[in-house]
Amino acid sequence: MKHILPIFTGLLFLIFIPRVSAQAEQVSWETSVEKVSDTEYELVIRASIVENWHLYTTNIPEGGPIPTSFTFEGEGTDFELEGDILESEAHMEYDNIFEMELSYFDGEAVFKQKIKLLRPDVTSIQGLVEYQACDDKSCIFSDADLAFALDGGTAEVKQLEVDEKSTLLSKKLKLDLQNPELLRGEDDGAQEGNSLAGIFILGFLGGLLALLTPCVFPMIPLTVSFFTKQSGTRKKGISNAILYGAFIVLIYVLLSLPFHFLDSLDPEILNTISTNVWLNIAFFVIFVFFAFSFFGYYELTLPSSWGNKMDSASGTGGVIGIFFMALTLAIVSFSCTGPILGSLLVGSLTAEGGAIQLTAGITGFGFALALPFALFALFPNLLNSLPRSGGWMTTVKVVLGFLELALAFKFLSNADLVQHWGILKREIFIGIWVVIFALMALYLFGKIRFPHDGPLKKLGFLRLSTAVLVSAFVMYLVSGLFGGHLKMLSGFPPPVFYSVKQQESECPLGLNCFKDFDEGLEYAKAHNKPILLDFTGWACVNCRKMEENVWSVPKVYELLRDDYVLISLYVDDRKELPEDKQFNYQLESGRVKKIRTIGEKWATFQAINFHTASQPYYIIMTPDMELLGPPQQYTDTDTYFNWLKTGTESVK
Structure with missing residues (x-):
């Protein structure tokens, strides 16, 4: 099940996107010719791009994605x-992953190349386009043959011959896979439903925490008593209280609606935040600001005029008056719920997912706030069992402040990992958490105080128990400074390899990997280990995200390092194959494709065996070609870890 972990509880939201099946033709190509003079022609190439995909232009800076390029025989x-070749107007946008301005096409692109004949008997021209196309979750690296008729006839692509060498090398690309039905994958719809249920539950737990704050808790008996006394009859009072709770849920759900518009306008907005350095730094500052608000150094409040206006509107009576009473509660309690709700929003949007997951989490949050009003209206005698408001609620706020402060450094760590600044190496990060949670323990033991704290006469059982647990957690963190793996915190501290002893390697994260399938297969057979087949690309944005944000999590990293043979095949590698390894491959459509580069070979290998052209794309299999599970694509840490774990257990 996908997870979303509220930051204010010491957990981080992780929202997963469903896997995406690659479309057969993301970009289709058409050609035409415009005659300029007897010896001059303009070759016109038109690209049709499917919805939500984009094609990069011919002019991409070095270090960016693969530009569209044309060659003519x-x-x-x-x-x-x-x-130079001319192209239609393109979109220009700053890409946070490549850290440069990139231009691309949506929907349609037109390219024009003017030529001058050197031989009058030339009646047709053959060409080739190589390109990269991406959507918000995956990329393809492909090519297409082009043909131009200069005499006004119909241009046909010249078919290449498939000789004996090409036939032999083509057969070597085909794998005899066992359990091929697994390539159809699992029921993503069911998984998504489970995910939303989990997100709702965890959002609900966050709302319960908000109930314990001094801005919300004292309002429960006051508001319920108001409804039951002012509504004439008990039945009417109960129905009004339930309606009041429903409006509370509605108001919080409405907060998520703007993100649905953002998600539909540009899905990349919500799933690139987690790797944006400056946004992660901004969230670090925001969480520190929230933390000191909970410590009592200042209050976060909305303008008082808003609350006054809503309070006045609530006096109109009827359904409208009840709605404005609910809105008044949301505004008045903002100083306590604002930082918690802000954590929910930020945590949701910095993970991979869309606005629907955010809505599920906020609905759970609002439902938890609304539940007591309806519950105590139905059973008013329960009001007498509520504990009295007091200093314990201030303690809850301060503890939440420490959690906000600790998790602020998670965002700073994200920026540090992406940029490789080396500021928050694993030992430094853990050391900061040791200090923060040690201060929390001292606070719970009554050794330090904050502005809103009164004198502590004695330690209650719950406070003392919490202090002991926090102290034990500090000792657990200290073990991480001396080589402990801290498996309970997988994904929070920087990965184990991100330390002073980090080693250089040409493979992702310093892992041992192979970039040739046959070499990796031989090694897997010799060591009797399952294979993780990684179809990736040098210019694949989401491939880097998976390596930096999922593979780097210690529990995933250890599985990749110890239990699998990693074979990373780069489908956009432009390095040419040795002459004796180059060949022509005939596709099922009848078209013959030139296999000249390493990337062309592995892209064709992927299409032949796994019927897809998108990256990242992961397969787990035995050296005997037995698939150990369905394919996996761009996903979250827990889903990926469980998928890898299932593979190793199948082998055992």
Whole structure:
């Protein structure tokens, strides 16, 4: 089940996106010719791009994604190019992953290349386009043959011959997979339903925490008593209280609606935040600000005029008056619920997912706040069992402040990991948490005080028990400074390898990997280990996200390092194969494709065996070609870990 962990409880939201099946043709190509003179022509290439995908332009800075490029057979002998290729107007946008301005096309793109014939008998021209196309979850690296008829006829792509060498090398690409039905994957709809249920429950737990704050808790008996006394009859009072609770839920759900518009306008908005350095730094500052608010150094409040206006509106009576009473509660209690709700919003949007998961979490949060009003209205005698408001609620706020402060450093750590600044290496991060939770323990033992704290006469059982637990947690953290793996905190501290002793490697995260399938297969057979087949790309944004945010989590990293043979195949590698390894491959459509580069070989290998062209794309299998589970794509840490774990257990 996918998870979302509220930050204010010491947990972090992780929202998962469903796996995406690659479309057969994300970009289709058409050609035409415009005659300029007897010896000059303009070759016109039109690209049609499916919805939600984009195609990069021909002019991409070095270090960015793969640009669209064209080659034409016969250049220099049959004709010469006049000027650079022209392209239609493109979108320009700053890419946070590549940290540069990138231009791309949506929907349609038109390219024009002017040529001058050197031989009058030339009637057609053959060409090739190589390109990268992406949506918000995956990328493809592909090519297409082009043909241009200069005599006004119909241009046909010249078919390449498949000789004996090509036939032999083509057969070597085909795997004899066992359990091929697993390639269809699992029921993503059921998984998503489970995810939303889990998110709702964890949001609900966050709302229960908000109830314990001094801004909300004292209002429960006051408000319920008001409804039962002012509504004439007990039945009417109960129905009004239930309606009041329903409006509370509605108000919090409405807070998530703007994110649905953002998600539909640009899905990348919600799933790139987690790797944006400056946004992570901004969230670090925000969480520190929230923490000191909970410590009592200042109050976060909305303008008092808002509360006064809502309070006046609530006096109109009827359904409208009850709605404005609920809105008044949301505004008045903002100083306590604001930081918690802000944690929920930030935690949701910094994970991989969409606005629907955010709505599920906020609905759970609002439901937890509304439940007591309806519950105590139905059973008014329960009001007498409520504990009295007092200093214990201030203690709850301060403890939440320490949790906010500790998790603020998680965002700073995200920025540090992405940029490789080396500021928050694992030992430093753990050391900061040791200090924060040690201060929390001292506070609970009554050794330090904050502005809103009164004199502590004695330690209650609950406070003392919590202090002991926090002290034990500090000792657990200290073990991490001396080589402990801190498995309970997987994903929070920087990964084990991100330390002073970090080793350089050409493989992701310093793992031992193979970049050739046959070499990796031989190693797997020799060591009797399952294979993790990783279809990736040098310019694949989400491949880097998976490596930095999922593979780097200690529990995942240890599985990859110890239990699997990692074979990473880069489908956009432009390095040419040795001459004797180059060949022509005939696709099922009848088209013959040139296999000249390493990337073309592995892209074709992926398409032949797994019927997809998207990256990242992961397969777990034995050296005997037995699939150990369905394929996996861009996902969250827990789903990926459980998927890997299932593979190792199947082998055992």
